[in-house]
Structure formats: C-alpha cells, structure tokens
Amino acid sequence: MGSFLRDLGVLYRRELRSALRERSIVVNGILIPIFLYPVLLWSLFTALTFVQGQSEGFVSRVVIPDPGPFPELTAALADRSDVRLVEGLAPDSLSALVDRGEIDAVVRYEAAAALPGNVGVRVSFDRSEGRSRNAIERIDETVDSLRAIRLAREAAALGLDTVALRVFEVEAEDVATDEEGGRLFLAIVLPLFLTLMVALGCFIPAVDATAGERERSTWETLWTTGASRGSIVLAKYLLVATIGALAGVLNVAAISLSLGSILTPLFGDQAEAMGLALPLDAIPVMMAVAVLLALLFAALMMVLAVFARTFKEGQAMVVPAYYLAVLPALLGSSPDRGLTPSVALVPVANVALGLKDAILGRDEPALLLVAFFVNLACVVGCLLLARSLVLREEVVTGTFEGSFWSWLRKRRRP
C-alpha cells in the first residue's frame, strides 16, 4: 500500500506538472473559467441593455390610412414625441412596408359590433422587429389612456363614480426581498455554469492524459515502468478530476464575485440590493458538487478517450460525453424545479438541483445524500470500467481501431 501511494504521488505530480505547462489546459481549465465567462456575461447583458435602450429611443413610425372613425387616437398619437405619423403612402402597400421595416405599425379602424359608437382598432406590426414591437406598445398605451378618459366621461354622464365601476382592485405584493430575488438568480445560473465548467475543465486533460500520451509514444514507456498499473490509471484520473473541479470552483467564485457588477447594466441600482454573492452556507455544497461532478466527468471522459490514438481523435470521441454530461444540468435552469425523490436518482441533474436548493436555502439533507450516493455509484462504475479498459492489451498497445462504441459492438458480436 505504501509503495502504491508513493507511486501515485510521483505519477500525479508528473501529470500535474505536465498539465500546468500545457497552454490549452491552463486556458480552458483556469483562465476561461476565471475571466472569459464573467466577461462574456457582462458583455451579453451590456449589449442587451444597449440594444433595448436603442430600440426604446427610436421614434415609432405609424401610419393611419383613414383617421376618420377614431380621430382622438390620431390626435393623441400625434401629440407623442416618440411617435411620428407618416402620411402619403399607398394603402395597399402598407403591410409590405411594415414587413420591410420601412414603417413600424399600421392602424386601421373597424366598426365594433358590440355597441354603436365603439371602434375596433386593428394594428399591423412585425413581432420580429424591436422597433415594431415598441410601436404597438405605444399604440396600446395610448388607446388605454383614451379608453380610461372615455369611460370616465361616460360614467360622469350617468352619475357614476369610475372607481366604483372597477368593481375589483388587484394589487400584487411581492414578499420576496431583493436579496431573495438575487438568490433565485444565482440558483438558476450557478449550477449550470458549474456543470459546464467542470465538464470543460475535464475535457482537455482527459484527452491529453490518454490519447495525448499515446500520440507522444509515452504511453507504452509508462507501462514499462515499475509503478503499478492501478497507480498509473488512478494518477491520470485524479489529474483530470483535479483540473475539472478547479475549473468549476474558480468559475463559480469568479461569477459570484463579479455578478453584481455584471448585472448592473440590467438591473441598475437593484443589482447591489440583490446581494448577488454565493451564500456562505451553500459553499460546502458547491465544493462537494464540483468535486463529485469532476470525479464523474473525469471517469466518463477517460472511458471514451482511452480508445483514441491521436489527440484529435480523442477530442472527437469525448465531445458527445461533454453534451451528455451537461444536458441534465439544464433541468436546473427552470426556476420552479427543485430536488425531488425521483430526480435525486438522476446523475448530474440531482447535484445541480441540490446545489440550487442549497443556494435558495431549501435543501433537504436526505435528498442531497441520495444524490451524492447515486453520483458516487456512477463514479465507481465508470472508474472500474475505465480501469478495466486501460488494462486491456489492445488499448495499451493502441491496436484497436475504433471508439468505445465500436469496441462494445465488437464484444457483443458472437
């Protein structure tokens, strides 16, 4: 046992030293998680806010071919500084002009059947254009205010109070604090990013430690050293898992530290009140989830990459595992979904949802424990499979030409 651990330490240090000197591993495993994703998020939100602001700043170009039936609306729209009424266009070409983006909306009137004097307003717009969507919002707003004025006038004529005509008043009161809103945002974003980053962090080291080793011809040399085979496999596996976990934790730390600044363009001053930092009590769960996911993804990716004979081949073989690993984490993106007994049995999704619940402060230890053991069982299964594959002669010598799936098919053939 002492010799095994000594070998493991020597091999692990060698793997780590080589990995940390490999630019693609450092970039994907450390630099991208720390810098790229926060910067990307910030750029995305800033760009969204900019586009939204630009679109709100545009003056809506509205055409009313026949203002006759509802002149108040024409007058009210003409009074708005953010609406310009366009005249002199041929009535039969208006829809095409909206479609081409040359005008933003066309208002036509129809006689409403319900009561004499009522007017139906038909607005043609293009929902795929922000300017056109803004135009219909402005028209709606104007119609609403005219309706309110008309109702008040009619009610006064009948001697009624408009407040009484409302019958029901609905007033929504949000009992959630800004901080709770912030937690919900974190709970949706962080588990997904953690999963993505851990998988990304494992990706290159898993390929490098297997296919890369074979491409450099060091695989067989390593196999002829005095170290036990188990320690060689375990050292490689631990290296992949270390980089994966590191990538996940660094990314979550970077995002939770910078999220306040990132979201300022979107939420304004509210971003500060939301307290967008990872709650202290969720940190142990986050660390455990990062490690567990790293152990799982490392084993899964090594199972696939071990058949590759070149780095490129390895990348192609591992990509499907990357998507397969990340897909269940998308479950956690739905705001109302939490960890339930049935979801606790689904690997990856269960820990992502467990982390989400922990951030929201509604985690159930029993379910977290189930999720932990389910993932642990998968880790052990994948690891045993990886070990047995790595020890196979055709894998050691690289004589098997194909992927894990073709190897499986070949074994099933009588």
Next chain:
Amino acid sequence: MSDTMLEPVPLAPITVEVEGLTKSFMEDGRGEVRAVAGIDFVCREGEVFGLLGANGAGKTTTLRMLSTVLNPTAGKARVLGFDVETHGEEVRRSLGFHSASTALYPRLTARETLDFFARVNQVPSERVKPRVDRLIERFGIGEYADARVEKLSSGMKQKVAIARTLAHDPPVLIFDEPTVGLDVLNAMSLLEIVEELRSEGRTVIYSSHIMSEAERICDRIAVLHRGQILALGTLEELQDATGLHYLQDIFVKFVREAEAERQ
C-alpha cells in the same frame, strides 16, 4: 591429462529465460494469428542478445511480453527470476525499455524526466538526486538539463531517452529498433553506449532489422521469422552453420529456407 586441460570458462549468470513463449491475437477476417510461436532463449549477464527479424517477425511482441506490456498466450518468461505474468512490477523494476521513438514528456525538463523515471521505478528518494546528477554528467546533458524536452534537438532527446532508460540502474535493458530514424552519427553514438552498457555487466536485448548493427554489437543473435526462432548463436556459429560470411546473407538463407519449407 587434467593438468593440460584448460579450465572451462564459467558462464555468466542467466538474467532472462524464455521457454515456449507464445502470443496469439484474434484479428478480424484472419482469425487467430500467432505473432510469436513458442520461442526459447536465455540471455546472460554482460551480454548483448540480438533479436534479428524483418518487420512483423514478432520482435516487438516478444519484447512487449518481456516488459509485461502484453501477457503471453502460452509459455514462460522470467527476468532475474521474476515471472513476467505473476511478478510484473518486479520485472519492470529490473529492466529499462528503450524504443525507436524517444517517448519523452515534452513539457518536462531533462532533469525532471530523469527524476520522474528514477522515482517511479522505486529508486529510494535519497538516491534520486545523485543518480540523476550522475546520468546528466555521463551523457553530457548538463548544458540543457533544465530545458524542456520539447526544445531539444533529436540528438539531445536521444541522449535524454537513453539516460531515462537507465534512471533506475536496471540490470536488464531492452532496445527495440533504437536507431530507426537516427542519423549516422547519433546511431553510432547509441551503439557505443550499448557497448558501454555491456561492459558494465548489464544484459541488453537488442532488436533490429539492420544487419550491420547486429554484427557489430550482438554477442549472440536469434533470427526471428513469423514468430519463430530460425537460428540462434554467435556470429561465428551462424557463419559456421551456413558457410556464409555476412550476416545479411545468413539471415536471408534462413528465411528463404523457412519459406520454402512452409510452401
């Protein structure tokens, strides 16, 4: 009479024993293929034992079984008395494996490479540094010992690779087609190192398909063809048996006879 007889020269101890060693593979469309078909030989201390054969003769498969990368299908092989199947780790600690490719970690320095291979082959911690320093001095790699291997020229890499093979001071060395891809000067320098290793009392198993190399450095030569040893002996013994002078002619004669017999 006994006074006039020469004392027989005691044979050096056996370090590698191979008995009926066989390796078969299952191949698509070809069924079971015997890459090595029941070979026997022994190697002794201070001997360079040549495995001579064309590509596909079974040389690398034999060496892979000796270094425990592959398990034999049948037969036995022992290195310093350790069975390759049951005592793999002990076998690997007793031998150094050098292949045609330098097989070095590009992102480690030469010194780190030697340190790693010494430690991973169980050299006690306190002896690693002196051992590494000695190898750096012996192979004249001090000038670039702290440069990453990826920055070295192929000649320098070759030296580091040989030093790495010796990192744990193994008594048995395997050289699998080591001069493939080397220029004349580097190939010559490698052969000189192999001769030095023999003079140190190490056993060297040297696989090659280059006759001149085998003629120059091998004490005994096994001619391997289709997984079988067709002939085994010193160059003189092979010359006597065939009446031919050059190893190339001897090799071709054995192979052609075997092929004719096969048909």
